[in-house]
Amino acid sequence: MIEELAVVVKIENHQVWVESGQSSACGACMQKASCSTDAIGSVLKKKPVPVDSDIQLKSGDQVMVAIDENLLLRASVLLYLAPLIASFGGAGLAGWWFAGTANAELWIAGSAVLSLLVSLWLINKVQNLLILNYYARPVVVRKI
CATH class of the missing domain: 2.40.50.140 (Nucleic acid-binding proteins)
Known part of the structure; x- marks a missing residue:
């Protein structure tokens, strides 16, 4: 504590x-x-x-x-590490999917940003659901 x-x-x-x-x-x-x-x-x-x-x-x-302290640690992981992993995961997936195509870098950057935004939206939704059980x-x- x-x-x-x-x-x-x-x-x-x-x-x-x-x-x-x-x-x-x-x-x-x-x-x-x-x-x-x-x-x-x-x-x-x-x-x-x-x-x-x-x-x-x-x-x-x-x-x-x-x-x-565990609550603060879990919140830090959720708010910092999860969006970072999602962003790199989206960029990696787009890099694999669009490898060798024209404008591959644009697709990779767009996918990274989209993955980041989706992860932040999901974190918000999960937080709103869990806040009813444990605030x-x-x-x-x-x-x-």
Whole structure:
């Protein structure tokens, strides 16, 4: 679990909204780019974010918010690696299919772009279907 300190901003209809309570030390740290401590904070500090909580909270409470690393890894693979593989696969298939024909390079480039766009569309559709079964948001782990 990747954890981040946050502050409860409001509670509305049994929904907890938090903002990042990131310390100022992270701003001056030399390891900020490779540190997972700032991973959730970079999202939370922009605006209030809804989180799930089983703990009784009130506005102003400091809480520890966490999200599963495996979820972030799977999302990264889905959003970065799958379209890349689809694009190279489409280009390779077009290269094999149109080998030796006139304008083969145009067909290869067009197929790569089309494969990329189709993969992004499919990812969007799969995400919309799976979001009904499992919608992962940060959760409040403990009150500080």
